[in-house]
Each structure stands twice: as C-alpha cells, then as structure tokens.
Amino acid sequence: MHRKLPVFCLTALLSSNGAFTVQALATPAARRKGRKSKLPSGGGFAKAKVKVVDQKQEAEAASEALAKRTVSNLFSVCAHIQDPQLYQPKWADACTQKQNDQGDKNAVVATRDVTRGQVLTLFPIHSLGLRTLSQNTKKGKKKSRDSDTEFVAYDRDVDGELFRQDDDQQAGLRMRFNIPLDDAQPAYTVLGNRKHNVLFSTFFPVKKVIPGWLGGRMKAASLSAEPNCITMPLPGAAPLCAVVATKDVKEGEEIIQSMQPMKPNIMDELKLNLANEYSRDLSSLQMHIEMACEIQIAQLESAAGTNIGDSSTQLGPFHELNRKYPGLMRIHKDPDIYSIENFLTGDECARVIAKSKPHLTPCLVQNEKSGKAEQDRVRTSTNANIPQAEVPTIVQKMTDMACCNADQLEILQVLNYKKDQEFIPHTDGFSGKFDACGFEQSSRQATIFCYLNDVAVGGATYFPEIDLEIQPRKGTAIIHFPADLKLREDTRTLHQGSPAVDEKWLLTTWVWNKGRSDEMYAEKKLCSLSSDII
Numbered sequence: 246m247h248r249k250l251p252v253f254c255l256t257a258l259l260s261s262n263g264a265f266t267v268q269a270l271a272t273p274a275a276r277r278k279g280r281k282s283k284l285p286s287g288g289g290f291a292k293a294k295v296k297v298v299d300q301k302q303e304a305e306a307a308s309e310a311l312a313k314r315t316v317s318n319l320f321s322v323c324a325h326i327q328d329p330q331l332y333q334p335k336w337a338d339a340c341t342q343k344q345n346d347q348g349d350k351n352a353v354v355a356t357r358d359v360t361r362g363q364v365l366t367l368f369p370i371h372s373l374g375l376r377t378l379s380q381n382t383k384k385g386k387k388k389s390r391d392s393d394t395e396f397v398a399y400d401r402d403v404d405g406e407l408f409r410q411d412d413d414q415q416a417g418l419r420m421r422f423n424i425p426l427d428d429a430q431p432a433y434t435v436l437g438n439r440k441h442n443v444l445f446s447t448f449f450p451v452k453k454v455i456p457g458w459l460g461g462r463m464k465a466a467s468l469s470a471e472p473n474c475i476t477m478p479l480p481g482a483a484p485l486c487a488v489v490a491t492k493d494v495k496e497g498e499e500i501i502q503s504m505q506p507m508k509p510n511i512m513d514e515l516k517l518n519l520a521n522e523y524s525r526d527l528s529s530l531q532m533h534i535e536m537a538c539e540i541q542i543a544q545l546e547s548a549a550g551t552n553i554g555d556s557s558t559q560l561g562p563f564h565e566l567n568r569k570y571p572g573l574m575r576i577h578k579d580p581d582i583y584s585i586e587n588f589l590t591g592d593e594c595a596r597v598i599a600k601s602k603p604h605l606t607p608c609l610v611q612n613e614k615s616g617k618a619e620q621d622r623v624r625t626s627t628n629a630n631i632p633q634a635e636v637p638t639i640v641q642k643m644t645d646m647a648c649c650n651a652d653q654l655e656i657l658q659v660l661n662y663k664k665d666q667e668f669i670p671h672t673d674g675f676s677g678k679f680d681a682c683g684f685e686q687s688s689r690q691a692t693i694f695c696y697l698n699d700v701a702v703g704g705a706t707y708f709p710e711i712d713l714e715i716q717p718r719k720g721t722a723i724i725h726f727p728a729d730l731k732l733r734e735d736t737r738t739l740h741q742g743s744p745a746v747d748e749k750w751l752l753t754t755w756v757w758n759k760g761r762s763d764e765m766y767a768e769k770k771l772c773s774l775s776s777d778i779i
Contacts, residue, residue, distance in 0.1 A: 312375055312442065313396050315435045318537040319484055320373035320398035326485070326530065327369060327458060334457040336526045337364045337487060340500050342454060342462060352499050353463035359494040362518035368422065368460025368476050368486040372399035372408070372447040375436065397447070407449055420448040420461050422476065422486065430483045431531075431538040446484055460488045463500040472503030477512065480520040481531040489515055528574040535578075536568075560735050563726040564690035564756060570646040577713050580737045581726065584715070585646070588722035589752075593639060593779055594697040598750050600775045601629040601659035608660075625666045626742075631657045631752075632771040636779045643754065647691055647724070652760035655682050655689075656771065659697070662704055662749040668742030670709060673755060674727025674734040683766025687759040688732040694753035695722045703746030710737045717749055730758070 326332050339359050344350045359365055374397035399408055407419075424444045426433045436442050448461040466472035473492050479485045491503065491511075507515075520527070563581065566573065572585045589597075605627040633640045633651055640651055662668075678686040694706075696717035706715045706723065715723060728734045742749075761767075 309377070312436055315432060315538060316373055316375050316396060316444075317398045319432065319534065320370070322533050322537045323370045323373065323485060324400060326533065327455060329455055334367055334526070336523060337367045338457040339363070339365045340459055340463075341456075342459065351462065353459055355494045355496055355498050355500060357496050359490045361490055361492050362515055362522070363490050364519070364523065365474055365488045365490055365494070365500055366459040367457055368446070368488060369448055369452075369455065369458040370446040370484060371404060371449050371452060372397050373484055374398070374445050374447065376443040376445060378441055378443065399447075404449070404452075420450070422446050422448065422461070424478055424484045424486065426478070426483055429481060430478065431481065431535045432483060435538060444484060446486075460486065463488070463502045465502050465504050470499075470501045472501045472505075473498070474500055475503045475507060475515075477515060477519075479527060479530065480516055482527055482534045485530060485534070487519065489519065491515070525574065532568065532575055560729045560731075560733055563729050563735075564758075565648055566691075566724065567646050567648050573646070576715075577708075577711060580711065580735055582708070582713065582738075583724040585722045585724075586718070587720045588642065588646075589639065589695050589697070589720045591719060594695075594719050594750075596777055596779050597631070597636065597639075597659060597752055598697055600635065600777055600779070601631065601661075604629040604772075604774050605659075605661055626660045626662045626668065628661070629659045629774065630771055631659060631774060633657065633768050635774060635777070638779055639752070643693060646722075647693065647756050649756050650760060653757050655684075655755040655757065655761070656766065656768075657752060657754045660749075660751050660753060662742065662745040664703075664746060664748070665744050667744040670739050670741040672727055672734060672736060672739050674738070675732070676728070676734040677732050680763075682755075683761040683763040684757045684759060685762050687757045689727050689755040690730070690758050691756040692725050692727055692738075692753070693722060693756065694751050696720070697750035697752060698748070700745075700747050700749045703744055704749035705743045706740055707743055708738065708740045710739050717751070727755075732758070 339357055340353050340355050342351050342353055344352065353366075355365065374395050376395050397408070399405075401408075422445060424446060426436060426444060432444070436444055450462065454462070460476055463474070464470060473494050474488050474490050476486050476488050479487050488500070488502070491507070494500070566583065570585065572587065574584055574586075576582055576584050606629065608626055608628050633654070636657065640654070640657075643649075643654060644651055673689055673692045675681075675688050677688070679688055680686065696719060698717070699719045700717040704717055706717070707713070725738050725740075726735060727738050764770075
C-alpha cells in the first residue's frame with residue numbers, strides 16, 4: 246500500500262507558493278544575448294514594459310497573468326508531491342539504478358516483471374515552464390524563436406544556482422520535456438492553446454535520485470538498444486508524467502526510453518489502461534492538480550462571462566471536507582461525490598449491526614391529514630437511532646472527515662433493507678432555511694452514509710441524474726452535498742436505494758450548517774441500545 250498524499254493546506258500553498266519563488270525567464274537565446282545587453286530580472290512574459298492601450302492588449306495581459314499563476318500553482322503542488330516525506334508512489338516504483346552487464350553503474354533496470362501499459366516510474370519535475378510562441382505574422386518576415394518568451398517556476402532556495410540568468414552553463418546537463426495537454430486535463434482550459442503555449446518541465450540529472458521518480462535517467466533508444474517504454478502525461482494529472490512500458494519487461498531488464506512519438510491510437514490505448522488500472526492511485530494526484538487549476542479556471546470563466554455547464558453548475562461553493570483525510574477519493578465531479586474505502590473497520594460494522602438489530606422499527610412519517618404515524622411509502626426499510634455516546638470513535642471519524650462539530654450531525658440512523666425493500670428516488674436537501682430533525686433555520690450541507698455489509702446482488706445506490714451506480718461494500722463511506730453553502734438545493738444529487746435482493750445494512754447521517762438546538766432531539770433523550778461502546 247502506498248501512503249496517501251496529504252493536502253498540505255493547499256489554500257495557503259496556492260496563494261503564497263509556500264517556499265517557492267517564481268522567476269520569469271526569457272528564452273535561452275535571449276539569455277545568451279543578455280550577457281551583452283542587460284535583461285529585465287523577470288516578473289512577466291514581455292522583455293520590455295508594454296503599456297496596455299486597448300481592450301485586446303488588456304485581455305492578453307490578463308490571460309498571460311492567469312497562465313503564470315496556473316504554472317506557479319502547478320509547480321508548487323508537484324514539488325510537494327515529489328517530497329518523499331509526504332508521498333511515496335509505491336505503485337510507480339518498478340525500477341532502480343544499478344550496474345548492468347556492460348559495466349554502466351547508472352543503468353535503470355526493472356525490479357519486478359512489468360506488463361505492457363503498466364507504470365515503471367514517474368518523471369521528476371525540477372521546474373515547470375510555459376513557452377509562449379511568437380505570433381509575428383508580418384508578411385515576408387521570418388519567424389524567429391528568439392522572439393518567443395518563457396515563464397519558469399522553480400524553487401529559488403534549493404535550485405537558484407541552476408537558473409542563473411547570467412550563466413546558462415551553470416546547471417550543466419539538463420533535460421526538457423514538452424507536456425501535451427488534451428481537453429481532459431484540468432490545465433487545458435487555461436494553458437491548452439498549443440499553437441500559442443507549450444507547457445514543459447525541466448529535469449536535472451545532478452539532483453538527488455528519489456525512489457519512484459527515475460524518469461529521464463534511463464538510456465535513450467539507439468540502433469543497439471530497442472526501446473521498451475515511453476513518457477506520457479498521467480490522465481487528469483498533467484504536468485505529472487509517467488514512464489510507461491510499451492512492451493512486457495522482465496525483472497532485471499534495462500529500461501530504454503523511446504525518443505520517437507507513438508501512433509495516436511497506441512497512445513490512446515496506453516492512456517486508457519493507465520486510467521483504468523491506476524484509478525485509485527491517480528485519484529489523489531488528480532484532486533491536487535484540479536485544485537491548483539480551479540481558481541484560475543473560475544477567473545477565466547468570469548472574465549468571459551460564461552460558466553462550465555448548465556444552470557446547475559452555478560451552485561456553490563459547497564461544504565468543505567478534510568481533503569487530507571486518509572482514503573478520501575472523488576468518484577464524480579460536478580456534482581462532487583466522494584468515497585472512502587474502509588472508513589469503518591469490519592469489527593465496527595459488525596458491532597453497529599449487532600447493537601441496532603434488536604431495536605429496528607419501520608421507518609415512519611406523520612400523515613399530514615390524520616396526524617398519525619404510518620409506514621413511509623418512500624423508504625420501506627427499518628431503522629434504529631444510535632446515540633453518539635455509544636459510537637464515539639465513529640463520530641470522531643465523521644467530524645474529522647467532514648470538518649464539523651458533533652452537534653452539526655443529525656441523529657445517526659442504522660437502516661436495514663431486506664428483500665424487495667427500497668428507498669425510491671429522493672434528494673436529501675432543502676432550498677432555504679428549514680426547521681427539521683432538531684435543527685432550526687438551517688439546512689443539510691452534506692450526506693454521509695456508510696455500508697455495513699457487502700451486498701452481492703441488488704441494493705445499489707443509484708444517482709439517476711448523473712447515471713452513477715454504487716454497489717455496497719462493507720466499511721465504505723459515500724459523501725455528497727445536497728445543498729450549497731447558500732442553502733440552494735442541488736437536484737443533481739437525486740438518488741435512490743435500489744430494491745434489495747441480498748440484505749443491506751448502512752449507517753447514515755447528515756451535516757447541517759448549524760448545530761442541533763431543539764431539545765426534543767437532544768442526544769440525551771435517545772434511548773440506549775446497548776452497553777457496547779464503539
């Protein structure tokens with residue numbers, strides 16, 4: 246198992262770039278000329294100050310500033326991901342440097358058998374840059390690369406000597422890798438104009454080798470060495486890239502990098518395999534890359550007077566979860582739905598079921614006409630309420646994950662569905678302030694439910710508006726957001742408990758934006774279920 250990547254307070258990191266200093270550099274050719282004529286110290290794309298005189302220039306300047314902030318944010322995130330104290334990509338650590346049969350002490354060889362399409366290692370990012378290609382189209386004038394400009398983000402405290410503008414040879418050997426962006430990459434919206442921008446990373450072989458990040462250190466293919474791998478962006482997580490096997494590789498075999506582009510259909514096949522086989526490993530990386538781009542995308546859309554979807558996407562912001570909670574994984578975007586495998590242990594699940602089973606009663610609602618309690622026609626299961634005092638460990642998990650206080654949790658319910666019982670399509674939210682379940686002038690902000698047993702057949706949770714079906718697995722928690730922070734219901738979260746075939750158990754609650762205040766629903770008024778404290 247690999248260590249889950251913490252979020253390391255991304256809000257602060259992305260606003261300040263942490264310990265990283267962003268430096269704007271001209272092209273290498275311009276830097277060479279700069280030894281004879283003084284260059285500006287950086288801070289923008291242009292080599293000289295240009296006064297904005299019309300709306301077009303103003304828009305271009307704003308776009309450039311947005312691109313710079315995106316590159317800076319992406320580098321800050323990537324630099325932290327490469328810190329072995331924060332993240333160890335065991336899933337991508339299939340090779341090492343050692344002496345080969347020819348006496349090369351720095352050969353990169355496989356440490357285990359790797360099949361075609363699997364990841365051998367990741368490609369390190371020691372700096373991240375954006376090359377802005379010259380748009381000079383004057384008739385008869387030859388286009389010169391010297392008129393291109395670059396913006397490069399790097400850690401000045403650690404690597405400043407490698408980027409001295411007055412000495413292009415200071416760094417010694419370096420490798421640049423252009424990173425193609427397709428429209429599925431979060432950075433595409435801001436940086437995706439390939440005719441105008443080229444995103445690239447820089448790798449310095451002189452830097453310390455980090456396990457799992459050996460990209461760039463293997464030999465290039467030659468007449469005597471056929472390639473067995475290629476470097477490509479991680480799906481949904483560019484600029485992070487992986488070295489992927491293009492054929493089966495045996496343990497001990499040397500890794501040889503292809504320097505030629507592969508056919509698009511082969512690249513698509515490899516990309517699809519990465520997305521499928523490493524979905525769980527990629528999810529946390531994708532979340533961090535998306536967060537690095539979200540603010541810039543929102544600003545771009547605001548400036549253009551557009552939004553990314555229909556009227557429902559105008560909802561938000563939503564309740565914030567603890568993004569560094571172990572195992573938190575987004576399984577659907579817009580609306581955001583998260584899952585956490587093994588949120589509850591098998592022992593906790595069994596004890597919650599045992600505690601609740603003797604106290605199950607039909608789910609009742611009040612008849613509006615007669616005032617009498619009757620079986621809920623929407624939800625035909627049975628349920629039992631559990632006092633928080635009897636499950637303190639579970640309550641602590643919920644509050645830590647959902648960034649809330651215990652009094653913001655609705656009374657915990659255990660639900661049991663037997664054959665043919667169901668919960669027909671419904672939403673959990675309300676529009677506007679509401680009095681219910683012990684909360685006054687409040688609203689549900691998040692739904693949390695945890696499956697207490699594995700269900701092989703039937704009983705799936707289905708979201709018809711987004712065509713998402715989740716089959717119950719013991720210990721897994723699902724989190725979604727029935728309303729935003731402005732108390733507007735998100736009808737896209739319409740969901741249902743499909744008719745049960747095998748028996749299904751789950752624990753559920755909801756996070757409200759205010760604490761529970763009605764004494765009628767106070768925890769102390771709940772009946773004890775058993776003496777077993779979980």
